[in-house]
Amino acid sequence: MTKTLAKSLGLVAVVAIAGSLTLAPASFAAGGEQPHIEHQRWPFSGIFGQYDSAQLQRGFRVYKEVCSACHGLKRVAFRSLSEPGGPQFSEDSVKALAAEWPNQITDGPNDEGEMFDRAPRPSDPILGPYKNDKAARAAQNGALPPDLSLITRARNTHNDAWFPVHFYLMAKDVFTGYQEGGANYLYALLTGYHEPPEGFTVNEGMNYNAAFPGHQIAMPNVLDGGPVDYSDGQEGYNGPASSLEQNAKDVSAFLSWAADPTLNTRKQIGWQVMLYLLITTILLYAGKRRIWAKFH
């Protein structure tokens, strides 16, 4: 009697809680005030993904010709542009690039005790135009263009699906080795400049952006019309045509590399380690079966 009573009590509890959770979807979904951002396929996403150096080179061009007007890459050295697993420019071109970079390195003090500006060398960081945050804000109407060295790892998309879908999407990312939320966000941001919806007031000096939290961003639509022409007007160019989407995609890929320059090596070594561990686990299991054979 007591047993059946307790058992049915337990069942009631299970059903009640399961029920309360299934009733939840509408309210759970209502909690998301963040914009929905699409998953993109990247050459470097997933367990087999690797950077496409041609894409990184195009992305660097976009950075250099557009973004670097305001944003720095202070944690990335020029030399890494020629290292394996990156854009892989030639060492000479990187040397020339560093020497021509408009933003000088403050060095010193020299023998007279003075600080001085000099052209960057390949070992120096890729600096933006502003010496410090205050100078940046003064030039940008109070807004601060962030350094882009870690930007794709410092941003992510928000999964606000109803909880069973949420767990399913989590599991999908885990099993496919997908963690490119930052690049997805960046792409959505760069392609997210639209006319504001009816009744939405955009403040003075701000721009409407569908992906940006709050939808008001100081940065203008700099990639409008795909300003970086990869063909350079050459005959017989057969690379990707330039467009807003293509420029945005390439620069997002380049900035992903800037934030995570060892991804190629990491995944290559990763597969060697996984293979080693898998084989060892199987061998150890076979050994265990043999040792325990007598007891089964």
Added chain:
Amino acid sequence: MSSHESNYQPTTRFGKWLDERLPVNRLVYDQLVAFPTPRNLNYLWTFGGILALCLVVQLITGIVLAMHYQPSGEEAFNSLDHIRRNVNYGWLIQPMHAVGASMFFLAAYIHLFRGLYYGSYKAPREILWILGVFIILAMMATAFMGYSLPWGQMSFWAVTVITNLFSSLDSIIPGMGTAIVEWLWGGYSVSGTTLNRFFSLHYLLPFVIAGLVILHIWALHVVGQNNPAGLDIKSDSDWVPMYPYAVSKDVVGMFAFLLIFAWFMFFLPDYLGHADNFVEADPLVTPPHIVPEWYFLPFYAILRAIPSKLGGVIAMFSSILVLVFIPWLDTARVRSAKYRPIFKWFFWLFVITCIALGYLGALPAEEPYVTYARLFTAYYFAFFLIIMPIVGIIETPKKLPGSITEDVLGPGGGKGASAGAAAAPEKR
């Protein structure tokens, strides 16, 4: 240290000489080779060894990272970036430590739930269990301080939120909470000074954990391992020596676990962390959602479920400390939930509760999540304080197997191999 008689025989003259002076070989032989392990252990019992491995991985990677890390408010964030970009294999060592912390907790939670399911906390294993609770507490303190070290936005604000919890003590003795918080911070706000002391403690605590682990293993080797049937070893056919039997199984578990570890480390190093921690700490900018690492989320949900700040803090700490008392809260006559038809249901409901609290802990503290968090928090405590004592009394356990041997071979078994043969597998 074991109740089992030692049958170690030194084979060399040096071995004999050493055995009479410092019987370290005898200790290793008795505890890691001949130590009797129940023959019915399943793979959930490999998590003890996996956890020892996790601790070693964290110690080694941590010591290497400390050689390159700079615990100052100005340089901490830069030095982590430097480690990942410029230090040889820094891109591997740093995620190994960060992902390693998650894996450590994953293994610890599985180990804990295993103990809970099979009644490993019941007599005579109370002290063994309580030491385990202390280890989890020390791990949490270590992980919390370790999370402050990258000095990103989430590091900074997690430290701010959690240390500020102590200020709730002001509602008991005015001024006491504030004094404690300022003492922890080493100033009037979280700063590089706070980071510096957290680094020092983060380096110290793992060695405290190692000490507790030694006591935990010592206690285990005095009372012997529990097993899925929850029975004691009664005859020689119930056990097998640790080497090669348990060891051969432990290494399978370890390598299988390392596969999961490596998957996250190589393919998803950022997945378990938070993007905001790649933004350098800034006391002037508060992130929209401050959330802890996944392994703290259930406790964070409990903290926020209670309407009063002090109450929330008490509930959060109680949610761990209540575990200390369960050897006496559980009134059941049998250990293993396998033979407890009612308790089993409540156990799995408790597992769901912990996952649900974890899910809710990541969501903003607003309706309807707070109401859900309150319901689950109520069940969390009810499980220990009401269900464990009552179900143990009213439930009629299923029939237990006569012995561990019968658990493996079925009734009437026991004619199978005995420990005599098991002790010398090469001679069979």
